[in-house]
Structures are given as structure tokens and as C-alpha cells.
Amino acid sequence: MQALKMLLRTWRGGQLSLIIWSLVLAVAVVTSVSILAERIERALTAESSSFLAADLVVRSSRAIDPLWIQEAERQQVRGARVLSFASMVYYDANMHLASIKAVETGYPLKGLLRRTTSPFTSDIKLIEEVDFGPVAGEAWVDARLLPLLDIELGDEIELGEIRLKVTQVVVEEPDSAGTYGAIGARVLMNHSDLDAAGIIVPGSRVTHRYLMAEGASGADGFAGFSAWIESELDIHDRLITPDEAQASVAEAMDEGRRFLLLAGSVGVVLAGIALALASHHFAAGQTQQVALLKSWGISASRVRSLYMQQSLWLGVGGSLLGLLVGYGFSEMLIYVVREWLPISLPIAGPRPWITGMATGLLCLGGFTLPALWHLPTQSPLAVLRQDVQVKPVSSLVRGLFGVGAVASLLLWYSKNLYLSLAILGGFALTALATIVIGLALLRAGKTYGQKMGSIWRLAASNLWRRKSQSIIQMVGFSGAIALLMIMAVVRTSLIDEWRWQLADDAPNHFLINVAPYELEGVRTMVNEQNLETAGWYSMVRGRMTQINGQEISEDQRDRHESFRRELNLSWTQDLPEGNELTAGEWWDKLDLSGDIAPVSLEDQLAGELGLSIGDQVTFSVGGLVFEARVTSTRSLNWDNMTPNFYFLFPEGLLENYPRTNMTSLYIPPQQKLLVNDLLRKYPTVQVIELDKIIERIRTIVSQVTSGLEVMTLLILSCGVLVMFAAVSLSMSERLQESAILRTLGSSRRLILGIQLVEFTVLGVMAGLLAAIGAEAAVAMIQRFMFELPFAMHPWIWLVGPVAGGLLVGALGVGYSRKAVVQPPLEVLKSL
């Protein structure tokens, strides 16, 4: 308890403020970032589930094993089967090949279905959100089925052996994203009607989905069940996770999360530097007290124990306070972005708190303890003689401890080796450059300063006289500036990238299946609205029948959808924008005169199908067969929302086959009615609406962006703290010298001038050196973490020295104003 009492008294005396604030800030930054990251992650998982209509889905080409359903019931996990297939629906003489979706009661397990009784409406008040599907005997249908079959709500359509009463129009299904393949109008029916309809017979092309979600057994029970079902899967089945279902949103979030991580790591390093500087400063002030204690007969081991206990109290107390402040920060961050939050964030688990606490204790062990370690060996004789001073633990050893603590924190926290290495490397390079170049600069300053006015001469020789302190300060300043610049660069390039990806007029609708005779009419309708398309692309639908002369096997069909269904084949002269060749040659480098057509494949699909350059594929288009050879593979850019094709041929090969057309275009919300008009007039045209998904991505990006802004502010305050710690390092000496100069009659202008020049010079040098470290670290971070191309950042080299000079100069002069405002005797007495 004595240690705690001593600690509280030291705190009251104000000597602990810097250490405590550094510690609190380190813990607060890490805690708030961790809380936020975890809460957003949890919210996203919950949100993504609604995109799947479940927490997890198995998609299969065969019927769901009844054993799974029994096991789900046994383990108290919720489940629902969903079957999708194409089938004819009839009304009188009218018929349509519809996309049927038969859902079990319970569907959707997550998310909501949107339905209406006013076909083609976009009036939100007329749309109802429900968490159930149609009951037996009913069908909910796409609005466009009504004109296609010439029916109204309440009519009964025929499906196989049964009649279903059309009661609702489906506006949106939670799991509709990604169903680009469905050409026919949607008919949603109850699973229990399937048997009576008699339309599913062995050999029917049906996609089976088994939807699963957490039930009475909770998250753990569900995790156990997921692991079990994963072990049950074979080549017919594919597991779909929420992340996959929502790849584009997940990607933006993932980058946001990585940035938060970077910001947190930078915060930890900054607070670490501040803590190291503050501890160094604190230890220097404690030597006299230790000598006094020892003169009273307190043994070295007791002194060590007292300081260890105080450090422990400090660590625990500071960390607890840090956790509290961190929680406050995270709440503030959430408050700032609340307007854009479409979702409420779930509460974070214990991990962020543990991370925060560990950060505090590790920081203390890495920075404060090494700085205090030598104190017990202080000779009691120092109470009589000022010249008897114990030597602190060498800066190399302290540096190693600090680096060790930061490295383990970074690694544990980010779980990312490259990020940790980049930050440490950038900082080490800055520190090394500061020591080598900094000393040379100080020496040069001293030499040339002699030839300048008195302020410059005095300032330059002061800096040189205190060179070891000047170097330590410069390491602090340059480290802080470098880390802040790293943050700024990464943040700016991330936000730029997202903005570019989601340009305001990025296409948000696809029009597909436009027949050649409809093309002119659809074009006219689009033009009348003054809308611009991404260009019209023609495509032919064909199947692969042979590979290298071998028939496609049943096994291959089971393994990949592309072997089962018709594929969209298109043609082009030039490599489309956003496409990049990954292997082989484009048409212009090939001899196109042969009998065998060249074909270019999307590289991922080529890998999945086991096709590589030189393989020969036989296609069947409407019964006509032709041969093609894979001559190149391409990567596609899926972010630009323009039509992309897996299979591309040169011009002049496919034009004579029956073809349809497609395009993508941006339809602003106020012109959205065009979609209804279009569907009413051309019911076979299919419109894929991406506007809602894009809106969501945009919302999340803007949320993440504003989160980043607040985070940047937090990190900036860490940087300022480091600067404060570094400035206060030499302050008592400076104040003493200034007071003596004042006593000797020097003007206020001279004294403040010297301080201004000293600190500004230190800041400019530090800013310059920081630019070196920042450029190196950013190069590594962009290359390995965000996969962005390398680019130099000329502004760093300008902003670093200018901001360094201004900030450090202002801080230094602000701090030393005391020397000219208070009477010199008072200044001397307070030191």
C-alpha cells in the first residue's frame, strides 16, 4: 500500500501526467479500434446473413440428404430447403418458362421478403416486408409475369399437375443478389406443393439449397453443426458463407478494417514513443528521491520493489482508465457515423478489453520499466554530491526492450507480418537516419550558425551542446511525423480508390436477354430518358459438349455448373476495358484464318474447368456445332459494373447464330419507372437491379470513411502527445538557462527567438527525416497490404519539414513562454 500511496502523491505532484496520458492513450487507441472493428465485423456478419437469407447455405445439384435435416433438428439448428428450377407456367393459352423457387416454411431464415399487391410500384408505402414465404396453394410472382401471361392478382396459374393462386407480387428476395442466371420470371411457391405438382422427376435440372441459421442451441451449437455439415459435403455440394454472398461489401469493409488496424498500430507505436520519452524524463527526476530514500536506509531491493509495485499500479490503473477512455472513443466514433449506420452494432466481446489491458501492461514493461531499472543502484551519496549519478540502462538495451514490446504488440494486434515489419522498418529507418543525418545536420548548423546573427548562433550552438538530447527529441519528432504521414497517405489512397470504384454514375442496372427485334425499341426507350448505356453487347447462348474430343462426363457436369447450362458467348475486336491478359495472345497476334476458332477465357473459370492454353473445346449453339481452341485467358474487373464475358471470340464467327443483346446503364432513382415501362412492354427482357446493392456499398464506404476521419484525429492526438513528451524532455534545462539569461538582462525577444529557432530547426530536420521513413513504409504497406501500385508521394517531402517546423516550433515556444512571463526567480525556484 505504501507504493500506491507514493504513486498517488507523485501523480498529485504532476510528475506522472505524461506517463499516464501516454499509457491511457495507447490503451484507448487500441481498445477503441478493437471494439469498433469487432462490432462492425459482428454487424456485418449479421447483415450478410440476410443477403443469404441464412447464416450458411449448402448449394447442391442433388436433393438435400434427409439425414442433414434430422441432424439439424437434433442439434437445434434452424433449417429450410429451397429448390430452384425452370418450368413452364400456363394461363389459358399463354405460357412462360418461369424461374420457380419452392421454399419450405421458415424461409427466409434471415432477412426479409418484400412483396406488394400493386404490380410495378416503386412506392415504398405500398411495399410490405415479411419474414415468411407463400403458403401451400399460393404463388408470389414477378410483376412482369402478369403481362406475360395476361393475368391479374387472384388468378390461378397452372404448374404441372396443380393450380396456384397468384396472391402477391415479389419485389425483392433477401437472397436474390447473385441470381444472374435466372432468365424467366420468378414464381415463388411453397415446398409442400412440389409433390402434387409432379414436376420434379429424376434427371430434372434442379438447384437444391439448404439454408441454415442459429437456433435454440445458440452460436456454439451452430458452429458445431457447421463443422459437422462441412465434413458431410462432397463434390456435388458447395458451402456458401455470408462473406462470399456479399463479396463487394466485404471487400470495402475489409480494407476499412485493415486501415483501422494500421491506425491502431500507428497509435500504439506513437503512444509507445511518448511513453518511452516520458519514462526517461520521469526517471531522471526520480534519481534524487531514490538517493534520499537510500540515505534513510531503504535497501536497494526495497527501492526496486517499491518502484515495481508503483509501475504495476500505474500499469493497471492507467490501463483501466485507458479502457474507459477507449470505450468512450468508440462510442463517439459510432455516434459520429450513426446517421449512415443502417444497422445497430452488436456489443463487442471480451477480446478488445483483453487486447487493451495487455497493451497497457506490455507498454509499461517495454518502455517504463527499462527506464526505471537503474534507479535502485543510485548511490545514496548523491544526496551530498550532485556529481554522483547512476548511469541509466544503455539506450541500446532500452531500445531493444521498446522495439521488442512494440513488435510483439504489433504482431499480436494486427496478425499481419508485413504491416508490423513495414511500421517497424519505417520507424527504424527514420530513427537511424535521424541519428546519422541528424548529427551531421546539427554539426553543419553549428558551423554555419557562427556566421549568422546572435539568435541563430546561440540556438545552433545550444542544439550542438545538447546533441544527445537533441537527437532523442528528433527521433521522437521524426517518428511521430513519419507515422502520421504514413496514415495520411494510406487513408487518402484508400478513399480515392473507393470513390473511383463507386463513381456516382456507375451503371446500376443490367438489361439482358434483349432480342434483336426488340433492340431498337429498348434503345429508343432508354434514349428518350436521356440515359447512357455502357454500350450494347451481343451474345449467343451455347453449351460446351466436348473437351479435347472427349464428351463432357457426368462427373464434370456434377462438378461445375458451366458444364451443365448454356453459356453466354460474345465477340469483340479489341480487349475490353478493364480486362487484362494473364496468359496467351490476343487476336492481333494470332493467325485467325484456320478452321478452329480462337477463344479467350476468364482465367479463374479456366482454372475451375481445368482448361488451359491450347485445349480444344466443342461448342453447340442451337444444335450447330463448332470447334474452338483456348488461345488466351483474361482477368476481369468486376468493380466497374460494365458487361463482362467469360468466353470471348473474334468478330465474324458467331454473328450468324441466334443472338440476344445486353448492356448496363445508370438509372437515377427518379427515372426508375423506366424499368417498369420496359418490363411491361418487353416482358422477356430481364433487368438486373444493382442499385440497392450499390447504394449499400456506398453507404458503408461513406461510413468507413468518416470512421477513418475520426480515427485519424485520435492518432493525431497521439502524435501531439509524442511531441509534448519530446519537448518537455529538455524543458527544465531550457527554462533554467532562459531564467539566467533573463537575470542577465536579455530581452524577451532574444530568449523566445532562440527557443523558436531551436525548435523550428529541430522540427524541420525531423520532418525531412520523417519523409524518408514514411516513403519507405508506405511503399511496403501499399504493396503488401492493400495491393496498390507503388507511387512516390512528393508532397510528403514538402509537408514533412513544413509541418514539422511549424508544429514543433509552436509547441516549443508555447512551452517556454513561461520563461519570459514569470519572474526569473520564480522559474528557478519551481525547477
Place this chain on the structure above:
Amino acid sequence: MIEVSNISKQVTTTEGTLSILQEINLSLAAGESLAIVGPSGSGKSTLLGILAGLDLPSSGSVSLNGQDITAMDEEGRAAVRAQTVGFVFQSFHLLPGLTALENVALPLELQGDKQALQTAAYYLERVGLDHRISHYPRQLSGGEQQRVAVARAFACRPTILFADEPTGNLDTGTGEKINDLLFNLNKEEGTTLVLVTHEHNLAARCGQRMVLAAGRQVTEGSAA
């Protein structure tokens, strides 16, 4: 109480070995007082440090209360200091973050004294500072600060009190008051007093006087 036999102190510098003290002998009984006087650099403070067990001589021995502290390790000397010794310094050495009361109580608290605050308050009253116990050192004058230091030294009830130029930083009037306080308390508490001073009238109040010149003992004996 204090037995010093033949102590010398040499230090090695870049310019060779420097002799700071040479063959000092001294004997002081309980309750007596000794003034060590001499010009600056004559080795007064070095001798005080060795007598108090803060430093070791190069040769010779020092006994406090019959215990040879020169034969002990630092832990042993620390234990002797804790039981026997009190200090008053020229520069007061008060802890700036602690109030007058806390400064006086700290060494008692470190010894585990449950009555530390009461004892501290009592001694502050005895040095006439009962109205300033919650003041911080920066709020006190030099004389007041030294009075706090004197209270702190006596509060631990040492058998030997070492004072290093206790009035060196104070004006004459204030210095006189501190001296009176020191000697009165010394008498009342029955403490053995060893002090280093430049001032003749202070030295004159001690029972014994030792004059040092260039590390050598010039005179020893009772004050006139």
C-alpha cells in the same frame, strides 16, 4: 558512539590518484556534538558521507554504535542507517510533490510506522510549522523548508544526526533560527550531532571541532 580509525580516501582520475582524506581519527560519545570545518574542497562532505555510511573509505574503519560499517555490504549499511542515522542537507532535499506533513512522514511510513502522520505533525509543531503542514515546498520560504527538513530528520528519532551545511543556503537571521532549533532539539532528544559548516559561530556551539585542510586533520578537540 562514533569511532573512526585511520580512514583515508583516494579517487582515481585521468590525471592520476587524488587523495581526498588522509588518516582521519575521531571518537565521539553519545549525546556529543562535532563540527567539521574547513575551506571548500578540504574533504568535509566526503568525511561526512563516510561517517554516515553513505560512502566507503579506501582504508581505515568506522564504527557506529559499536558496529563496524566499513566491514558491511551496502544492504548492511542501509540497515544501520535506517536504525541510527538522520540527515539535514544544505539543499533541503524535500520532495516537491509532497506536502510538508507528507515529507516528514515519508521515512516513518517506509519504516512501517502506523503513527507516521501523527508523529510528523508533532515534529512540525515543534519546529513551529503546525500552520503550514499542508503546504508544498514551493509554497514555503527557504527557512521554512529547512525547518521541515529538520522535523523530518528528528521524527525518525535517530541516535546520530548528520547535518551538511544546514544553513548554507539561508540568510544569517534565518540561519541562526535554524541553528537554535537544531541544537535545542538535539539536546531534548539526546542525539549525537555531526555537522559540516563554514560558520564559526555554529562550529563554536559544538562540543568538538575538527578542522580539515586539504584532506588532513589539522586540529581536534573541544570547542573553546
